[in-house]
Amino acid sequence: MKVLDLKCAHEHRFEGWFASADEFESQLARKLVACPVCSATDVSRMPSAPRLNLSSARGDAPAPAQPPHAAPEAAALQARALQFMRELIEKTENVGERFAEEARRIHYNEAPARNIRGVTTPEDAHALLEEGIEVMQLPVPASLKEPLQ
Template sequence: MKVLDLQCPHGHRFEGWFASAEDFESQAAKHLVECPICGAKEVSRLPSAPRLNLSGASGAQPGAAANASPAQQEWQARAMRALREVLEKTENVGDRFAEEARRIHYNEAPARNIRGVTIPEDAKALVEEGIDVMPLPLPAALKEPLQ
């Protein structure tokens, strides 16, 4: 198996294991390779030193991500998938969030899942009115249009 260093257009770096470089090229051309963080299917190969995954090999793996452990990378990938799902299942009402949340709460607009932006004072006022709100900071990669 060949272990390749890969990157998506959003700058997320990750590893991919392939039978050969040609196998990676074939899968990438068919959009079968996906970023585990944001789900982007436009993945490119980064220059890297040759590395083989040999059974029975021991010791630290060269080239392992210095920034995050595998558990941290998996958590980040799960969090990004969950955030993408929230974005896909909500309507973005932008800076009209507080107004639209009130309209829905008081049955002046159809009930639906919304997201948007508001100032902390307006969010606090919504909570005081009995309207559930939750802050949801988004990573820069998800602020771009979903693919």
């Protein structure tokens, strides 16, 4: 089993587990390796020090020290962002493509007030803002759109 340090084009760092280096290259070429934060498939391998457990062979040599994690602050920030997104998804109603219509109905008291999320065009979002309806663009990572295994 190969454990690789990876990063996407947006500098999100993550770990990938593959049966072999060839399997990683095969999956990468087929765009099957995706960032768990933003779903980007433009992924590259990060340099990492191999861990060679030779102490059992020689009996006296200590195992090499593991390098410190490259960016613990970034990992913690990603974890907090994913937790925020999970809570947002749990506490809002997905109205899908009807977002602009439903936001207007709520704003003009034609529908019950509630927290909603959905999809709209940039033009519709701008029109909502001009009407005084507060909206916020928040891209949801694809990994949160599916149930977690």
